[in-house]
Amino acid sequence: MFSSIYQGKKVLVTGNTGFKGSWLTVWLLSLGADVYGLSDGVPSDPAMFDVLDLRHRITYFERDVSDLDAVKSVVDEVQPDFIFHLAAQPIVRTSYVDPVATLKINILGTAHILEAARQANRPCNIVMITSDKAYDNVEWVWGYRETDRLGGKDPYSASKGAAELVIKTYYHSYFKLPESKVRVVSVRAGNVVGGGDWAANRLVPDCFRQWGIGRSVEIREPEATRPWQHVMEALGGYLRLGQQLHERPELNGESYNFGPNMEENFSVRALLEALRNHWEFDSIEEPVHYVENKSFHEAGLLKLNCDKALFDLKWRTILSIDELARLTASWYFHFYRNPNCDMFALTRDQLEEYTLLAAERHAVWTDAVSK
Ligand SMILES: NC(=O)c1ccc[n+]([C@@H]2O[C@H](COP(=O)([O-])OP(=O)(O)OC[C@H]3O[C@@H](n4cnc5c(N)ncnc54)[C@H](O)[C@@H]3O)[C@@H](O)[C@H]2O)c1
Numbered sequence: 001m002f003s004s005i006y007q008g009k010k011v012l013v014t015g016n017t018g019f020k021g022s023w024l025t026v027w028l029l030s031l032g033a034d035v036y037g038l039s040d041g042v043p044s045d046p047a048m049f050d051v052l053d054l055r056h057r058i059t060y061f062e063r064d065v066s067d068l069d070a071v072k073s074v075v076d077e078v079q080p081d082f083i084f085h086l087a088a089q090p091i092v093r094t095s096y097v098d099p100v101a102t103l104k105i106n107i108l109g110t111a112h113i114l115e116a117a118r119q120a121n122r123p124c125n126i127v128m129i130t131s132d133k134a135y136d137n138v139e140w141v142w143g144y145r146e147t148d149r150l151g152g153k154d155p156y157s158a159s160k161g162a163a164e165l166v167i168k169t170y171y172h173s174y175f176k177l178p179e180s181k182v183r184v185v186s187v188r189a190g191n192v193v194g195g196g197d198w199a200a201n202r203l204v205p206d207c208f209r210q211w212g213i214g215r216s217v218e219i220r221e222p223e224a225t226r227p228w229q230h231v232m233e234a235l236g237g238y239l240r241l242g243q244q245l246h247e248r249p250e251l252n253g254e255s256y257n258f259g260p261n262m263e264e265n266f267s268v269r270a271l272l273e274a275l276r277n278h279w280e281f282d283s284i285e286e287p288v289h290y291v292e293n294k295s296f297h298e299a300g301l302l303k304l305n306c307d308k309a310l311f312d313l314k315w316r317t318i319l320s321i322d323e324l325a326r327l328t329a330s331w332y333f334h335f336y337r338n339p340n341c342d343m344f345a346l347t348r349d350q351l352e353e354y355t356l357l358a359a360e361r362h363a364v365w366t367d368a369v370s371k
Contacts, residue, residue, distance in 0.1 A: 001031060001355065001365065001366055001367055002031065002239050002240065002242075002243040002365055002367070003243055003247070003367060004031075004032075005242075005243045005246055005247070006028060006031040006032065006033040006082070006239070006242075006243075007031060007032035007033070008032060008033070008034065009033050009034065009081040009082060010033075010034045010036065010078055010079065010080045010081050010082075011028050011033045011034065011035055011036065011080060011081065011082045011083075011084065012036045012037075012038060012074070012075070012078050012080035012082070012083045012084070013025055013028070013035060013036070013037050013038070013083075013084045013086065014037075014038045014039065014065060014083070014084070014085045014086055014087035014109075014113065015038075015039055015085070015086030015087035015088060015129075016035075016037030016038065016039050016049070016054070016058070016060065016086075017037065017039040017041065017042045017043060017047060017049040017054075017060075018039070018043050018047075018049075018086060018087075018090075018199075019048060019192075019194075019196055019197040019198075019199060019231065020086050020129070020192065020231055020234070020235065021037070021039070021049075021084075021086050021087075022047075022048035022049050022052060022054060022196060023048070023194065023196065023231050023232065023235055023347070023351075024084060024086070024235050024238070024239075025037065025049075025054050025057070025058060026052065026054075026344070026347050026348060026351065027232075027235055027239065027351055028239075029057060029058070030348055030351060031239075033082075035057075035058040035059070036058060036059045036060075036061070036074075036078045036080065037054075037058050037059070037060040037061065038060075038061045038063050038065070038071070038074050038087065039060075039062065039063075039087055040062065040063065040064045040065070040087070041062060043199065044198035044199060044200070045198070046198055046335075047198060048195075048196030048197075048198075048343075048347075051196070051335065051343045052196075052343055052344040052347060053344065057344075059078075061074045065087045065105060065108075065109030065112055065113065066104050066105055066108055066109055066112070067112075068112045068115060068116070071109075071112040071113060071115075071116045072112075072115075072116040072119065072120075074116075075113075075116035075117060075120050076116075076120060079120070079122055080124055081123065081124060081125070082124065082125050082126070082127070082242050082246075083113060083117065083124060083125075083126045083127070084127050084129065084238060084242070085109075085110065085113045085126065085127070085128045085129060086129045087105070087109055088105060088106045088109065088129075088159075088160075089101060089102040089105045089106060089156070089159075090131075090156070090199070091156065091199060091200065091201050091202070092133075092154050092156045092157070092201075093200075093201045094156075094200075094201070095154055095155035095156035095159065096154060096155065099155035102155050102156055102159050103155060103158070103159045103162070105159075106156070106159035106160060106162075106163055107159055107162045107163055107166060110128060110163040110166045110167065111166050111170075113126070113128070114126070114128075114166065114167065114170040114184065115170075117182045117184075118170065118174050118175075118180075118182060121179075121180065121181050121182065122181055122182075123181045123182075124181065124182050124183070125183050125184075125242055125245045125246050126182065126183065126184040126185070127184075127185055127186075127187060127238050127241055127242050127245070128163070128167050128184060128185070128186045128187070129186075129187055129189070129238065130160045130161075130163050130164050130167075130186050130187065130188050131156075131157070131160040131188055131189070131190075132144065132188050132189060132190040132227065132257070132259065132302060132304050133152060133156060133157035133160050133161075133302075134150050134151075134152065134157065134160040134161045134163070134164045134188055135148055135149070135150060135151065135161070135188070135302075136148070136149040136150060136151025136152070136161070137151070137152075137153070137157070137302055139302075141303075142303070142305070143262045143303040143304050143305030143306075144257070144302070144303065144304055144305060145257070145305045145307075145308070146188075146254075146255045146256065146257060146308055150164050150165065163186075164186055164188075164255070167184060167186045167255075168253075170184060171184055171252065171253040172253075175252060175253065176252060176253055183245050183246075183249065183251070183252040184252065184253065185241055185245055185251060185252070185253070185254050185255065185256065186254075186255045186256075187237065187238055187241060187255070187256050187257075187258055188255065188256070188257050188258070188304070189227075189229070189234040189237070189257070189258040189259060189304075190226055190227030190228070190229065190259045190302070190304055191203075191226045191227065191228055191229075192228075192229055192230065192231040192233075192234045193228055193229075193230060193231065193271070193324065193328050194230050194231035194232065194327065194328050194331065195327070195328055195330070195331020195332050195335070195347070195350070196331060196335075196343075196347070197231075203219070203268060203271070203272075204271075204275070204328065206219075207219075207272065207275065207288075208329075208332040208336070211279055211281070211287060211332075211336075212332060212335070212336035213336075214282065214283050216285075216286055216287045216288060216289060217287065217288055217289070218289045218290075218291055219268060219269075219272060219288055219289065219290050219291065220291055220292065221268060221292070222267065222268045222269040222272075222290040223267050223268070223269065224267065224268050225265045225266060225267050225268075225302075225303075226265065226266075226268070226302065227259035227260055227264075227265050227302070227303060227304050228260065228265075228266055228271055228321070228324065229258075229259055229260050229317050229319075229324070230317075230319050230323075230324045230327060230328065230354075232319075232327075232350070232351060232354045233258070233260075233317040233318070233319060234258050236315070236354075236358065236363070236365060237256070237258035237309060237313070237315045238258070239365070240313050240315050240364075240365040241256060241309075241313060241315075243365070244312075244313055251312070254312075256306075256308055256309045256312070256313070257304040257305060257306045257308065257309060258304075258306060258309055258315070259303075259304035259306050259317070260306075260317045261306070261316070261317070262303050262304075262305065264317070264321070265303050266321055269290065270321070271321070271325070272288050274321050274322055274324070274325035275325045275328060275329050276288065277322075277325065278325050278326045278328075278329035278330065278333075279329050279333065280333075314363075314364040314365075315363075315364075315365065316363075318354075318357060318358050318361045318363055319354070319357070323357070327350055327353075327354075330350075331343075331346065331347070331350065334346055
């Protein structure tokens with residue numbers, strides 16, 4: 001897989017205690033990487049990081065990305081071959097409550113990772129995770145392309161748009177110079193779902209938190225569409241891009257969207273209906289109540305055009321919405337209803353199943369098909 005590029009490599013994952021960071025950690029461990037984590041703590045209770053006991057499977061630094069000296073000391077100590085930067089305040093609602101903290105963590109945190117790598121100037125491939133919300137969302141029907149205008153009306157989106165500008169300036173000012181040993185790319189993915197997310201104010205975690213204890217859930221904005229994808233799909237893209245950045249210097253400074261085909265943008269309602277088909281409700285009559293809520297602005301229509309990832313990286317999503325729902329519901333079902341389940345093994349099994357499906361569906365990164 002991924003041309004075995006991660007085998008024996010030192011990989012620093014920031015935001016490793018979070019949802020995506022935990023899945024990425026398990027995947028990197030199964031690829032034979034030496035995994036280091038940097039986060040300011042564990043963001044939820046429960047958290048996948050704790051449930052899978054990842055603290056004892058990697059080298060973990062509890063540090064704040066807003067602290068440049070702390071970030072530099074970790075990068076100097078680890079001397080990573082790859083960095084995946086995921087640490088962020090990632091929730092739109094929280095960004096309205098504390099805009100300054102969101103801007104600080106997401107913009108300065110990005111600058112600090114890049115600055116630490118610049119000062120170390122060791123060979124290092126950096127994949128910076130921003131968001132589809134980095135685009136100036138004008139609510140048009142077309143998919144956003146990597147060359148479209150950045151922006152963001154709410155503080156979270158603005159912080160991600162600004163993080164993209166920071167990445168660009170580090171590329172143009174430093175990393176594109178011949179003496180630079182650092183390469184950087186940015187990735188913009190839409191909403192990811194999957195087992196193990198317990199972030200507050202997110203659709204899928206909100207559902208399973210309630211369904212897990214036998215309660216129904218209230219859902220706002222049921223007709224909003226998002227480029228939903230399983231977390232394994234986006235992470236497969238990040239790992240593919242890291243591998244390609246290592247092998248192809250011309251990718252340095254590029255940005256990529258990772259999301260489903262544009263016709264696979266589903267509404268909140270469609271996702272919820274798919275998920276509930278894979279859950280057993282013992283006592284609730286109506287597991288979902290749909291309500292409208294216009295009290296804060298969150299863009300309704302947002303599609304990504306992922307042609308560039310397909311063309312350059314031969315990456316595309318492979319799961320149907322039903323497969324996405326089955327894998328997601330099954331993870332939470334085992335967590336809530338099967339207390340003896342080894343959730344680390346279950347997560348690894350889901351990654352194996354996904355890889356097998358990807359190989360059957362001719363995904364190049366599996367190394368099962370000719371390039
Ligand atoms: N989950 C999604 O649907 C989604 C969609 C688009 C983009 N993203 C982006 O992907 C990344 C990961 O998201 P997630 O869903 O795993 O979020 P998460 O909330 O589960 O994890 C966030 C991680 O960042 C860490 N963190 C927060 N503030 C920090 C600080 N000051 N210093 C160090 N670490 C800090 C947390 O401890 C945690 O490990 C984020 O950059 C997010 O913006 C996520």
